[in-house]
Amino acid sequence: MTDSPSGADTYPRTPRTTGSRARDRMSYDRASVHAVLDDGYLCHLAFVRDGAPVVLPTLYARVGDRLYVHGSTGSRPLREAGREDGGMPVCVTVTHLDGLVLAKSAFHHSVNYRSVVVHGLAHQVTDHQERLMALDAIVDNAIPGRAADSRRADPKELAATAVVRVGLEEVSVKSRAGGPNDEPEDLGLPYWSGVLPVSPVYGTPIPADDLAPGTPVPGYLTAR
Amino acid sequence: MTDSPSGADTYPRTPRTTGSRARDRMSYDRASVHAVLDDGYLCHLAFVRDGAPVVLPTLYARVGDRLYVHGSTGSRPLREAGREDGGMPVCVTVTHLDGLVLAKSAFHHSVNYRSVVVHGLAHQVTDHQERLMALDAIVDNAIPGRAADSRRADPKELAATAVVRVGLEEVSVKSRAGGPNDEPEDLGLPYWSGVLPVSPVYGTPIPADDLAPGTPVPGYLTAR
Numbered sequence: 141m142t143d144s145p146s147g148a149d150t151y152p153r154t155p156r157t158t159g160s161r162a163r164d165r166m167s168y169d170r171a172s173v174h175a176v177l178d179d180g181y182l183c184h185l186a187f188v189r190d191g192a193p194v195v196l197p198t199l200y201a202r203v204g205d206r207l208y209v210h211g212s213t214g215s216r217p218l219r220e221a222g223r224e225d226g227g228m229p230v231c232v233t234v235t236h237l238d239g240l241v242l243a244k245s246a247f248h249h250s251v252n253y254r255s256v257v258v259h260g261l262a263h264q265v266t267d268h269q270e271r272l273m274a275l276d277a278i279v280d281n282a283i284p285g286r287a288a289d290s291r292r293a294d295p296k297e298l299a300a301t302a303v304v305r306v307g308l309e310e311v312s313v314k315s316r317a318g319g320p321n322d323e324p325e326d327l328g329l330p331y332w333s334g335v336l337p338v339s340p341v342y343g344t345p346i347p348a349d350d351l352a353p354g355t356p357v358p359g360y361l362t363a364r
Numbered sequence: 365m366t367d368s369p370s371g372a373d374t375y376p377r378t379p380r381t382t383g384s385r386a387r388d389r390m391s392y393d394r395a396s397v398h399a400v401l402d403d404g405y406l407c408h409l410a411f412v413r414d415g416a417p418v419v420l421p422t423l424y425a426r427v428g429d430r431l432y433v434h435g436s437t438g439s440r441p442l443r444e445a446g447r448e449d450g451g452m453p454v455c456v457t458v459t460h461l462d463g464l465v466l467a468k469s470a471f472h473h474s475v476n477y478r479s480v481v482v483h484g485l486a487h488q489v490t491d492h493q494e495r496l497m498a499l500d501a502i503v504d505n506a507i508p509g510r511a512a513d514s515r516r517a518d519p520k521e522l523a524a525t526a527v528v529r530v531g532l533e534e535v536s537v538k539s540r541a542g543g544p545n546d547e548p549e550d551l552g553l554p555y556w557s558g559v560l561p562v563s564p565v566y567g568t569p570i571p572a573d574d575l576a577p578g579t580p581v582p583g584y585l586t587a588r
Contacts, residue, residue, distance in 0.1 A: 156413070182461055182475070184408035186419035189380070195410035195419045197459040197479055235421040237406055237564070242585075243572075246503055246514045247521040251406070255421055279470055283560070290470045290555050297471040319572040331514050332582050333575050336507070337567035340461070348543040348557040355556050361466075364560065 156259055157312040166314045173313045176256045177202045177234055181282040185209060186231040187217050187262070200232065201277035205308040207232055207258060208265070208274035210301055218264075218302035227261025232306055240336040243320035244329045252316050252335060259310040265303040274303045285360035380483055381536040390538045397537045400480045401426045401458055405506040409433060410455040411441050411486070424456070425501035429532040431456055431482060432489070432498035434525055442488075442526035451485025456530055464560040467544035468553045476540050476559060483534040489527040498527045509584035 151157070151168045159166050167173075177200075186195040196217065200209045209232075211218045217228070239252035265271050276287035293301065320333050342364040345357050374392045375381070383390050391397075401424075410419040420441070424433045433456075435442045441452070463476035489495050500511035517525065544557050566588040569581050 156416075156418070182459065184410075184419050184421075184457060184459070186408075186410040186417035186455070188412050188415070188417050191412070192380075192453040192483065193410035193412050193417050193419075193455045194380070194481075194483075195408050195417075195455045195457045196481065197408075197457060197477065199475065229416040231410070231417045231419045233408060233419045233421060235406070235408070239570075240506055242507065242510065242514070244515055245517070245521070246499060246511060247517045247525070249503055249506075249510075249514070251423065251506075253421065257418075257420065259416065259418075275470065279473055282464055282473075282475075283466065286466065286473075287470060290466070290473070291468055291550060291553055293469070293471045297469070301471070319570070319574075322572070322574065326515060327574055327576075329515055330579070332569075332579050332585070333572040335570045335572075336585055336588065337570065338564050339567070340562050341565040343561035343563070345556075346463075346543070346559045346561065348546070348559075350543075350546065350551055351557050352551075355554070358556050361556070361560055 151309070151311045154310050157257070157310055159312075159314070165316055166312050168312055173256055173308070173311050174202060176236065176254045176313050176315075177207070178281075179254070180234045180236060183209070183232050183234045185217070186233070187228055189216075199278050199282060200234070201274065201281035202308070203274065203277050207306045207308060208277060208303060209306075210275060210278055210303045213300055213302045215302065218304055227263045230260060230262045230306060232258040232260075237338055238317070239338055241316075241320050242333055242336065244322045244326040244331050244333050248320055248322055250316060250320065252318070254313065254315040256311065256313045258306060258308060260306045260308075262304045262306050265305050271298065271301075271303045274305070275301065283360060285358070289358060289360075375533070375535045378534050381481070381534055383536075383538065389540055390536050392536055397480055397532070397535050398426060400460065400478045400537050400539075401431070402505075403478070404458045404460060407433070407456050407458045409441070410457070411452055413440075423502050423506060424458070425498065425505035426532070427498070427501050431530045431532060432501060432527060433530075434499060434502055434527045437524055437526045439526065442528055451487045454484060454486045454530060456482040461562055462541070463562055465540075465544050466557055466560065468546045468550040468555050468557050472544055472546055474540060474544070476542070478537065478539040480535065480537045482530060482532060484530045484532075486528045486530050489529050495522065495525075495527045498529070499525065507584060509582070513582060513584075
C-alpha cells in the first residue's frame with residue numbers, strides 16, 4: 141500500500157494541514173489521499189505573484205508521492221517555478237463534487253465532496269526520462285491508455301513544454317458524505333430534505349473534422 | 365445587459381488579467397464572465413497565509429458585480445478577511461470542464477473548458493440585509509428556488525456565519541471549444557482524434573433518513 145521512501149501509511153499532520161474546524165472530516169491517510177487524486181485529472185494550482193494569490197486550473201498526474209503538472213514554457217507560473225532555486229511555494233487542490241445536501245434549514249445545507257489539498261514547493265523537472273514519464277502520466281491520468289496510442293512529443297515539442305513536480309509531503313484529504321444533519325426541532329418542517337447526487341458523465345466521442353472516416357473509436361473511450 | 369456602476373460592457377484589462385500566452389482564448393466581456401460564473405456554484409478560493417498560497421473549494425454566488433462566499437466564523441480565511449481593514453487579497457477561480465480533446469500527437473492534447481479568474485480583495489459583509497441576501501443567493505445559485513423553500517437562518521446561526529464579498533473588477537474569462545488542432549503532417553497517423561464531452565449530471569434525489577415518508581420531491585430538483 142505504501143510507496144513512500146518512509147513507508148508511512150499516513151502523511152504527517154502539520155499546522156497548515158490541520159483544519160481550524162470540521163476536523164472530523166479530515167484525514168492524512170495516504171491511500172485515501174491517493175484515491176482522491178487518482179479519481180481526477182483537473183486541479184487548481186495556486187501560487188503567489190507580487191504578494192497576491194493566483195489560482196489557475198490545470199491537468200495533473202500523481203506518480204508515487206509526486207504530483208506533476210505541465211504547461212507551455214511561455215506560461216508565467218511555470219517559468220517562475222523554474223527561476224526559484226528552492227522551488228516555488230504552491231498549493232494544489234483537487235475537488236470532486238458528489239452531491240448537493242438539502243437540509244430543512246438553509247444553515248445546514250452542504251455539499252458532499254472529496255478534496256485533497258497539497259502544500260509544497262514546485263520544482264522544474266529537468267531530467268529527460270522523468271519529463272517523458274510525467275507527460276505520459278498526465279495524458280494517461282485523463283485518458284487511461286492514450287499515451288501509447290498517440291504520437292509522442294518530438295524534441296521541439298518537448299523543448300516548448302515545462303514539467304513541474306510537487307512532492308506529496310504536506311497533504312490532507314477532506315470529505316463529506318451522507319444526508320443532511322438537521323436540528324431535531326426542524327424535522328417537522330414541510331421541506332424536502334436529502335441529497336441530490338452529481339457526477340461527471342462522459343458523452344459520445346465526437347470525431348475531429350479531419351479524422352479519416354472509419355477510424356475506430358478506441359476502447360478506452362467507449363468504456364467510459 | 366450591464367448592471368455595473370460604470371455601465372461598461374467589458375472589464376478593464378490589467379497586467380494580471382492579461383495572459384502570458386493563448387490570449388485569443390481570453391475575454392473581458394462582462395456577459396461572458398457572468399455566464400460562466402452563473403453556470404457554476406463551486407469555486408476555488410485562493411489566499412496567502414504566511415507567504416504561501418492556500419486554495420480551498422467553496423460555494424459562491426454572483427449578484428451584479430459582486431461575488432459572495434460564506435463559511436463558519438471559525439474558519440481561518442474568513443476570519444482573516446475580517447481582520448484586514450483594506451480587505452484580504454484573494455483569487456477566485458471557477459472552472460467548467462466541457463471535454464477532453466484527443467489529438468494525433470500527445471503534445472496537442474487539450475481540454476475544452478470555460479474558466480473565470482477573479483482577482484480582488486475579500487471584505488467581510490457586516491450589513492444585515494446584504495448578509496441575508498447573499499446567503500439566499502448562495503443557496504439559490506446551487507439549487508434555484510431552494511432559499512424560499514427552507515427555514516431561513518435564525519439569529520444564532522447568522523452569528524456563526526461569515527459572509528465575504530469580492531468585487532468583480534479585475535476579471536477575465538478563458539475558454540477553449542472545438543476539436544483538436546493537429547499538425548498537418550500528423551493527420552495520416554492511425555490514432556483516433558476528436559473530443560470526449562464531459563458534463564456534470566444529477567442523479568435521482570435521495571431522501572434523508574429522517575424525512576417524513578410521502579414528502580414530495582420539489583420541482584426544482586426533478587427538473588435537473
